[in-house]
Amino acid sequence: MNVAILGVGTVGNEVANVLIRNQKLISARSGMHIVPVIGVVRDLKKARNSQIPLTDDIDSVINRDDIDVYVELMGGIEKPYEIVSKILAKNKPVVTANKAMLAYHRNELERLAGDTPFGYEASVAGGIPIIKALREGLSANHIQKIVGIMNGTSNYILTNMMQRGVKFDEALKKAQELGYAEADPTFDVGGFDTAHKLLILASLAYSVHAKPEDILIEGISDITNEDIYFANEFEYAIKLLAVAKRRDDKVELRVHPALIQKDKMIAKVDGVMNAVSVSGDAVGESLFYGAGAGGSATASAVISDLIDIAREVKNPMLGYKAPLEILPLGLFKPNEIKTKYYLRLKVADEIGVLANITNLMSQNNLSIDSFLQKPRTDKNSDCSTLYFTTHTCLEADMLRVVGLLEKENYIKDKPFMIRIEE
Ligand SMILES: NC(=O)c1ccc[n+]([C@@H]2O[C@H](COP(=O)([O-])OP(=O)(O)OC[C@H]3O[C@@H](n4cnc5c(N)ncnc54)[C@H](OP(=O)(O)O)[C@@H]3O)[C@@H](O)[C@H]2O)c1
Known part of the structure; x- marks a missing residue:
């Protein structure tokens, strides 16, 4: 099975290296010799340590009849999408690690691919399958x-x-x-x-x-x-x-x-x-x-897709053979999200501030779970930091409270919240 690697950078170079280094094992597992025959780069003059022949003429590679599978490892969104679309139009399988392209175009790519294999194991969490x-x-x-x-x-x-x-x-x-x-x-x-x-x-x-x-x-x-x-x-x-x-x-x-x-x-x-x-x-x-990234771990996932293609494994690209x-x-x-929140407030150290904040929260459906006031270390400062956590509430309510607090004179810095995951 002849493979062209479009983009021989951090990941592409390792895909070639692992295919060559583990060739016997990969052949035994896949039932085929998976051979990286050509790599495409942008700048041929760049010093690099590649074990496969390289070209900067991507069109000539896309038009070759002897390539069985294309591995897209260039990065970007629209350019690789255009290139991968051309390859799929020729019914040639594609493997990619490109999460940005998939975040925007996975559904179009699924339609374009049809029954042609399209692997993207490496696009999420690198080496984790x-x-x-x-x-x-x-x-x-x-x-x-x-x-x-x-x-x-x-x-x-x-x-x-x-x-x-x-x-x-x-x-x-x-x-x-x-x-x-x-x-x-x-x-x-x-x-x-x-x-x-x-x-x-x-x-x-x-x-x-x-x-x-x-x-x-x-x-x-x-x-x-x-x-x-x-x-x-x-x-x-x-x-x-x-x-x-x-x-x-x-x-x-x-x-x-x-x-x-x-x-x-x-x-x-x-x-x-x-x-x-x-x-x-x-x-x-x-x-x-x-390992979520790195050339070698990501190459491991790319090659697992190549082995699936060699084995003729047929999985629906996005996991559904029929509409759900x-x-x-x-x-x-x-703003419809529901979760618990942590809220940090820098306030003027004055009587009534805490009561004011808790009233404002309860009037807007926020129920306080815990409260902490950090002891003041700077004796010259007239500000305190207050920390609250809430029970589960609606994001819209939390955002409204933050917006109202921002307008209060006793709030001395932009309120800051972090969601709490159970
Ligand atoms: N690095 C990781 O750990 C990792 C992990 C998971 C997923 N990914 C994904 O894998 C893909 C590749 O990442 P990478 O880190 O290997 O990138 P990289 O090191 O920047 O390599 C990109 C390669 O593509 C070539 N290239 C870029 N645009 C091109 C064009 N228009 N025509 C021809 N060649 C072109 C570059 O050529 P030059 O060498 O001449 O510049 C380079 O060889 C990305 O989609 C990335 O999101 C990466």
């Missing part, structure tokens, strides 16, 4: 909930903030020095990368065809050491979570930092590691843990 788990191993279940830590950069930063007490900027700098974070980290720390992965999982779990702009996406850059103080005090970890949760006949999809009790398994997932917890009505909770007519699940709007 979560696509196969949802599409195959757990396919008997109504999925009640998925909770994932699916961005190693953000998890590394938050772990450093919690364990070493460093500020966000310092933890980000360290992540960049170690090569975990890009020069422009917005995509990772802003939650967008996680959201792309969540949307792919939501299609498999619920047949929900949302796009990134339809769901709540918040990043981790506003988390301060004050929040870390509270989390440690109350035995919580702070994680950037992807949450897909079914409530009645609708689904919540959201990405945001969350407080999770430290004794939960997913709260113990530290550093660059990823984990996805899936709860199904028949199976209960399963937790998948492993028994239960068309809708999507909750972001």
Whole structure:
């Protein structure tokens, strides 16, 4: 089986390396010699260590008759979508790790592919076989909930903030020095990368065809050491979570930092590691843990798709052979989300402030679960920091309270909330 690798960067180069290094094993498992015959790059002059021939002429590769499968590892959204569409139009199988392209175009790609194999195991949580788990191993279940830590950069930063007490900027700098974070980290720390992965999982779990702009996406850059103080005090970890949760006949999809009790398994997932917890009505909770990125782990997932193609495994791309007519699940709007909240308020240290805040909360359907006032360390300051947690309430009510508090004179900084995941 001849393979063309479109994009021979971090992942593409490792796909070629592992195919060559593990050739005998892969042949025995797949029943075929899977051979990376050509790679495509943008800049042929770049110094690189490739074991396969390279070209910068992508059209010539797409038009070759001797290529059996194309592996798209270029990155981007529209350009790879255009290229993959051309390949599928020729009924040639495609494997990709490109979550951004899938976040926007997975349904069009499913239609274009038809019966032509289309693999994307590597697009979510790198080396963890979560696509196969949802599409195959757990396919008997109504999925009640998925909770994932699916961005190693953000998890590394938050772990450093919690364990070493460093500020966000310092933890980000360290992540960049170690090569975990890009020069422009917005995509990772802003939650967008996680959201792309969540949307792919939501299609498999619920047949929900949302796009990134339809769901709540918040990043981790506003988390301060004050929040870390509270989390440690109350035995919580702070994680950037992807949450897909079914409530009645609708689904919540959201990405945001969350407080999770430290004794939960997913709260113990530290550093660059990823984990996805899936709860199904028949199976209960399963937790998948492993390397979420990196050339080698991602190549492992790409090659598992190539082996499936060689074995002629036929799975419906997004997990459904027929429309899910028994239960068309809708999507909750972001302000319809229901959860518990943590709220941090910097206030003037004056009589009546606390009573005012609690009245405002109760008038807007927020019920307080716990309250903490941090002892003032700066004797010259006339401000205090108040921390509240609420019982489960509606996001719209919480946002209204935050908006009302912002207008109060005694509030000395922008109120900050973090959702609490049970
Ligand atoms: N890195 C990871 O750990 C990881 C994990 C999971 C998923 N992914 C996904 O895997 C894909 C590849 O990621 P990566 O980290 O390997 O990226 P990368 O290191 O930047 O490599 C991209 C490769 O594609 C080539 N390329 C880009 N645009 C091209 C174009 N228009 N025509 C021809 N070649 C082009 C580049 O050529 P040059 O070398 O000449 O620049 C480079 O070889 C992305 O979709 C990413 O989201 C990556």
